[in-house]
Amino acid sequence: MSSSPPPSSAAASPSCPKKMIALRSSDGETFEIEEAAALQSKTLENMIDEDCAGTPIPLPNVTGKILAKVVEFCSKHAEPGVDDESLRAWDAEFVNVEQATVFDYILAANFLEIPTLLNLTCNVVADMIRGKTPDEIRKFFNIKSIFSPEEEEEVRRENHWAFE
Amino acid sequence: MVHHHHHCKEKRPKFCINDHVDVLAEILKRLDGRSLCVAACVCRLWSALARNDSVWEHLCFRHLSPPPPSSVRPVVSALGGYRRLYMVCIRPVLSRLGRSRRAELPWRVRSREELQLSLSLFCVDYYERLGNGSGGGGSRFGDGSASASSSLMFLCKPVNV
Numbered sequence: 001m002s003s004s005p006p007p008s009s010a011a012a013s014p015s016c017p018k019k020m021i022a023l024r025s026s027d028g029e030t031f032e033i034e035e036a037a038a039l040q041s042k043t044l045e046n047m048i049d050e051d052c053a054g055t056p057i058p059l060p061n062v063t064g065k066i067l068a069k070v071v072e073f074c075s076k077h078a079e080p081g082v083d084d085e086s087l088r089a090w091d092a093e094f095v096n097v098e099q100a101t102v103f104d105y106i107l108a109a110n111f112l113e114i115p116t117l118l119n120l121t122c123n124v125v126a127d128m129i130r131g132k133t134p135d136e137i138r139k140f141f142n143i144k145s146i147f148s149p150e151e152e153e154e155v156r157r158e159n160h161w162a163f164e
Numbered sequence: 165m166v167h168h169h170h171h172c173k174e175k176r177p178k179f180c181i182n183d184h185v186d187v188l189a190e191i192l193k194r195l196d197g198r199s200l201c202v203a204a205c206v207c208r209l210w211s212a213l214a215r216n217d218s219v220w221e222h223l224c225f226r227h228l229s230p231p232p233p234s235s236v237r238p239v240v241s242a243l244g245g246y247r248r249l250y251m252v253c254i255r256p257v258l259s260r261l262g263r264s265r266r267a268e269l270p271w272r273v274r275s276r277e278e279l280q281l282s283l284s285l286f287c288v289d290y291y292e293r294l295g296n297g298s299g300g301g302g303s304r305f306g307d308g309s310a311s312a313s314s315s316l317m318f319l320c321k322p323v324n325v
Contacts, residue, residue, distance in 0.1 A: 100179060103179040103181075107184065110190075123194050125191045126191050126199075129191070129195060129199060130196070134203075134206045137202070137206050138206055141182075142180065143182060143206060143207050144207070145207040145208075146208070158201075158204070161198075162198045162200075162201035163202075
């Protein structure tokens with residue numbers, strides 16, 4: 001039930017204070033996010049339009065731990081005046097985490113429809129797949145393959161050039 | 165065609181990528197051609213996703229900005245689909261460039277001109293397959309070995325000068 005402090009605002013015009021949106025994670029934590037940052041998420045954008053008196057938006061699919069990071073990501077990407085290179089470096093650091101966390105980010109980005117985060121995280125996983133053999137991929141994702149011998153042969157034949 | 169394998173532990177449900185097909189599709193879209201073919205050998209679900217032509221469409225033209233007009237898609241589909249386009253027209257050029265210029269970044273269809281070239285070669289491939297239909301049947305991915313003398317598909321092969 002803790003509330004994280006709102007992100008430090010950049011120069012806001014004095015006449016209209018930045019609108020803060022409240023979010024509640026699956027485990028009951030509340031977070032505040034600037035509207036501009038929240039609009040990075042198509043899901044939140046739709047919900048904000050139907051907002052009723054600023055009650056925290058419940059996000060049952062996202063835990064507090066991940067939501068905190070997602071808020072951080074969206075806030076950073078809504079910041080004005082950040083050059084491409086430093087943003088890219090920041091993104092690289094952001095996904096420099098253990099595998100399981102990257103998967104959590106992907107699910108959150110998918111659920112909240114945040115194209116920038118989804119793109120970033122999917123590329124990370126694609127990099128993990130690149131260069132592995134099918135067997136290594138199966139081990140990595142804990143996938144059990146139940147091709148029949150005929151199917152396996154056909155699929156190998158279709159894709160033989162990848163193994164040359 | 166879809167198989168779900170639950171390897172879930174009690175404490176924290178273990179992430180099973182095959183339970184999230186839309187996310188998996190997004191990931192596969194970002195692979196290169198070779199990795200995509202390797203991915204197709206992983207399991208039935210991955211194989212089905214990798215066979216989906218929209219994944220190959222994304223692969224063919226992801227570096228083209230602005231993206232090609234939507235009128236291109238029915239033409240490519242009629243001529244054999246994006247997977248074939250990649251295999252027959254884009255990949256051979258790519259591998260040839262890879263051999264000769266090692267330091268160079270992988271070639272991609274980046275400009276309108278390269279798009280037109282790929283589509284033209286693709287039309288040639290289709291035309292030649294039409295011709296081979298009554299004959300002994302051309303090879304699956306247009307090696308150009310059938311009707312070698314009249315084949316224009318030499319354009320995709322290294323030229324001996």
